Amino acid sequence: MSIEIKIYLTPTQSEENLCFHAVVNSKDDYDLFFDLNETYESLMVDALNGKLSLEYFDKDNFDKHTYEIITDNYEENLNSFVEFLNDFYGLTAVSNTTNLCEHFGIRLVGAGFRGNQNSPMLESSQYNAMNSMHGIKTQLFAANNTSYRSDDIYILKAPGSLKLTLEATKKYEEPINFIRSIYDDIENEEINPFKFQDIEQRYRYQSIIKNLNDLNSQKRLKDFFVIIDGAELPITKRNYLKEQSKNIYNEDIELIGIFEAYKQRSDSFELYAEGDGKYYCHLKELSYSNYAQYEIVIAILRELNSFNTTRIKIFGKKIKPQTINITNIELI
């Protein structure tokens, strides 16, 4: 595990354009250090505005001192801040100069930068975009990939546009090919959510399609591009993608598993399928479409006791990776 901080100095030197990116090099650590960016970025905003004043304790002399970054010089403050992160927090910090003042994507893809409820640092569309990006990254890069760096994939925002970039390196040949094939499927209107035999690959594919559609649907982030290997590929089949992302999980499914308690409030129950985890099984659709069958299902469920390990077989349509609209059940 390592933490690396990148700070990007932009030509338009305003708080709005500050780019701050705390990189944590594994998915697990991403979850652990969810507040990292929020915490350190607030320090950076103070520092670059020349308003950083912190007391610290000098153990050798048993004395308190005050550390300040208070000049009006933006670049000088930035350099001081980089040193400060290293000296006070033992963090590896680097600053880069970039002419991409629109390069706000860097802020989105760090370790969970999100502001807080009362003072959100991101517009909701940006926040949603960040979540979608994280979803795609999760699907592209295995959790135990120690070479993975969260800035291998990021969003660029040019005025009025959104660009998803996957940096091409030999290391990531497979993820790049994978997302290229998804891009081709969208453009050729050939999405087949069930085309993989391997169920994990299938979920991976479905999830990325859903997340790409979510990115596309952000009202403030129009004109969506995928940049793969330096080539900019606009997604033009928006309506098709939208339609497919709705249908993508409509798979008929039969599963055997252990019944968990029925919840009247949501008209649903949970099922633990061996080796496949928990499924959320909903009955509402059945009650609308075939009430007689719904009553039969409910009658069977009433007889079940969640304290026993009752195995049942369920039939239905999968609407999300772990969510099923039930059409029938059988006791085994």
Added chain:
Amino acid sequence: MACNGLISDVQIENVYKDNKFVVTNSVSSYCIDANTKKTLVEIFDKDTANMLQRPIERTYFREKELYSDKTTTGKVVKHEYFILKDEFQGKKIASRIHPKEMDFYRANGFVEIQLDAAWDGLVVWKKMFYQFASVKDENFIKIAIQRYLREVKNMTIEEIGKAIKSDPFSVNPSHLKDSSNANNNFSNWVYGNCFGIGLAKMYKEVA
């Protein structure tokens, strides 16, 4: 002295003895202004050895902004320093004196204790019911604890989850120590990692 109405040196003398290790003390005070008193206390053991790295330092305010409610003011004591020499640490001297301080503040109408807590002691302060004055400070130390458990103790995410549950401050102190190498203890790691260690503003309500 005009500020002596805040609190008397005789009372202060009585607080900083524990009748076990701290046998005598010397108190010197001065007024910063009519409403603010600064006091320095030296404490000595039975062999009249000075037990401190530097004098205990307390500042008493008749009116000061409260950390617990920044819209209001009240009678506040600021704990500046209480640093024992190495040979006197671990004898629970500070934890025996602290309840006496609390009683003393309560009797004199203080509403809040404020302090700047060094990172290495934050877990202890938290366990003594001190609160952080800002969420930012709290987040810094949470991240420091998580980094330590991950980087130094090489704990897995699951192990860290079990060790800190939902609150990093609930961590068992044994997780912050390395029995085979004291240099790897959390407090040493924090100092070793940093040129100067951050101080977090904390408070405790007296009532």
